[in-house]
Amino acid sequence: MSLTDESPSNSLLGHESELEPPRWKEESRKHRTRSCSLVFIATLLLIPVTILFVLYLPWTSASKAPAPDLTTTPETVSVVGPTRDLRLLLRPEDHVSRDPTIQYFSWNITKGKIAPNGVQKDVFLINGQFPGPTIEARSGDVLEIEVFNFAEEGISLHWHGLHMRGANHMDGPVGITQCAIQHGQTFTYRVPIDEQAGTFWYHAHSELQRADGLYGGLVVHNHTTPLENVSYQYDKELLFLVGDWYHWPSDKVLANFMDRTSMGTEPCPDSLLVNGLGYFECGMATHGSPVDCSEVEKPWILLDKVLRYRVRLVNVGSLTGFSFTIPDVEMKVIQVDGGGQVESSELVNSVGVLYPAERVDLVVSWPETVVDTDTKIIVELDKEYFLRPNFALTPTQSFLVSPASLTPQPPNNTTGTHRFNLREAKGPPLFTPLPDPDKLFMIYTTIEILNRLGSRPHGFINHTTWEPQAVPLLASPRETWNEHQLIPWTGPEPVWVELTINNIDNSGHPFHLHGFDFHLISSYEGKGGWDYYNPFESKPPRGGAFNTMNPVRKDTVYVPPWGYVVIRFLADHEGIWALHCHVMWHAGSGMVMGFQVLGDEGGLGGGEMGRQAAMLCGG
Numbered sequence: 001m002s003l004t005d006e007s008p009s010n011s012l013l014g015h016e017s018e019l020e021p022p023r024w025k026e027e028s029r030k031h032r033t034r035s036c037s038l039v040f041i042a043t044l045l046l047i048p049v050t051i052l053f054v055l056y057l058p059w060t061s062a063s064k065a066p067a068p069d070l071t072t073t074p075e076t077v078s079v080v081g082p083t084r085d086l087r088l089l090l091r092p093e094d095h096v097s098r099d100p101t102i103q104y105f106s107w108n109i110t111k112g113k114i115a116p117n118g119v120q121k122d123v124f125l126i127n128g129q130f131p132g133p134t135i136e137a138r139s140g141d142v143l144e145i146e147v148f149n150f151a152e153e154g155i156s157l158h159w160h161g162l163h164m165r166g167a168n169h170m171d172g173p174v175g176i177t178q179c180a181i182q183h184g185q186t187f188t189y190r191v192p193i194d195e196q197a198g199t200f201w202y203h204a205h206s207e208l209q210r211a212d213g214l215y216g217g218l219v220v221h222n223h224t225t226p227l228e229n230v231s232y233q234y235d236k237e238l239l240f241l242v243g244d245w246y247h248w249p250s251d252k253v254l255a256n257f258m259d260r261t262s263m264g265t266e267p268c269p270d271s272l273l274v275n276g277l278g279y280f281e282c283g284m285a286t287h288g289s290p291v292d293c294s295e296v297e298k299p300w301i302l303l304d305k306v307l308r309y310r311v312r313l314v315n316v317g318s319l320t321g322f323s324f325t326i327p328d329v330e331m332k333v334i335q336v337d338g339g340g341q342v343e344s345s346e347l348v349n350s351v352g353v354l355y356p357a358e359r360v361d362l363v364v365s366w367p368e369t370v371v372d373t374d375t376k377i378i379v380e381l382d383k384e385y386f387l388r389p390n391f392a393l394t395p396t397q398s399f400l401v402s403p404a405s406l407t408p409q410p411p412n413n414t415t416g417t418h419r420f421n422l423r424e425a426k427g428p429p430l431f432t433p434l435p436d437p438d439k440l441f442m443i444y445t446t447i448e449i450l451n452r453l454g455s456r457p458h459g460f461i462n463h464t465t466w467e468p469q470a471v472p473l474l475a476s477p478r479e480t481w482n483e484h485q486l487i488p489w490t491g492p493e494p495v496w497v498e499l500t501i502n503n504i505d506n507s508g509h510p511f512h513l514h515g516f517d518f519h520l521i522s523s524y525e526g527k528g529g530w531d532y533y534n535p536f537e538s539k540p541p542r543g544g545a546f547n548t549m550n551p552v553r554k555d556t557v558y559v560p561p562w563g564y565v566v567i568r569f570l571a572d573h574e575g576i577w578a579l580h581c582h583v584m585w586h587a588g589s590g591m592v593m594g595f596q597v598l599g600d601e602g603g604l605g606g607g608e609m610g611r612q613a614a615m616l617c618g619g
């Protein structure tokens, strides 16, 4: 999305030279002043040159920027630019052949009123942009991100899917590994990428700010040969950040969910966004929730359909899963989450359901007969959670994909939908089966409405509903942790952990484990009876034998209703790693726990990471 008329339509790419908004306004003014000191005639001659220079400077002088004045909020730039192009083209060519490096970023976080789909909302902006700038890197890079918080509330950022080896204190969850970066404070995240490569994203891990737009894409390009564009046969890469969207601020949505009258049903979203753009018919707004709305052009995308594209798709939403369809393409699923390979030769034209925080990578190509026709991307929100219907929502939306040719032909709508079911994805065969687990853990998760909690719905894992502690767990001894913390210890040595997540609810929960990838060895949707799995009993699992030969590798997994998943991971690096549902309203009401990996039974408070974790606390 453009920040101003001068920026190119693909300025979302997140390269430093392109993403600098407010701070350089200062510098522009200085140049203007200097030009005024020239003699009159020279000034007249220089005016056009100066104007061009001033306009050009903000986009090129990232490294010369002065430190911002944290007492003054930077001017908010309107982010609804003249273009409604959804295209977010990546630049792997800038990363795959270079040496690993430290990449520096400087981010001003503000909140501003924008209208991504025509409806005004207070949204988090990073350097004036929503979504935040896309980070592109290669494995081996280190990211140093200096965050200036101009927003009125405390914030933190999480690097979703990155292992953060040796850097648990940079992982983001407030109350677990850090205190929030308060208004007026600065904090530098130092994020090691190590050997990971794949599709990631970053988002707020404080309060509910992810649902108010504090997120962006993070792509780590694989540098190993043969390069992935060769092995998977594609020409260009596109990123799609897709998710549901609420017109209400997130605290109001959570309050609605946690109200006695909700009976635990989730508020339905109002709209959906693709790369920060959407479309809403103002007339659809209901009486009960009036909106400040103006009709905007429906977003679209222009693509050269002769080329083959790698599409990196991320669900950045708060509640719902979605399916993604392009009717006339040949689409192949190649990876899920952060580079977990998928073994499939199946050609489809649709993929789903992708749940909040999950990612899928696809190779998309158009048959020669349709490269000159108009086509569309169809995003269909899954209706699983829509028990309280929202008549303002259009759950299935399509976006025009125009070919590069000057005279596009009408769409060819004769193809049916052939969908790849992501719940059935398998990985490549392993050389040896997964090791047997050294430690077994089992949890039950559910939304409970209890008398003692005011008959308000709360997310529970076992008997614990999570609330953040003032001092993060990483910085404090275990004996000081309160009854809202469920943090089992995997032991002092690296071990293979097998975790069974039983879901007692009649709708699913997409669970995310911080710090590790896991192998998904079983997933089972129950029928509504007591269909759960208890590894400490001898009864065989209802879902059949575990897949230890070709399990898919992920960091976020949908736990089906009345059923379970079983995952295995090597718990080998120190930290307190959160495990939680990625539905904002479930996590926000308590469906959060964690694992303490390594250290001793007293916690990790005595170590260097623990000391660092407390840095922002108490001041």
Ligand SMILES: [Cu+2]
Pocket (backbone or CB within 6 Å): 508, 509, 510, 581, 582, 583, 586, 587, 591
């Ligand atoms: Cu959930």
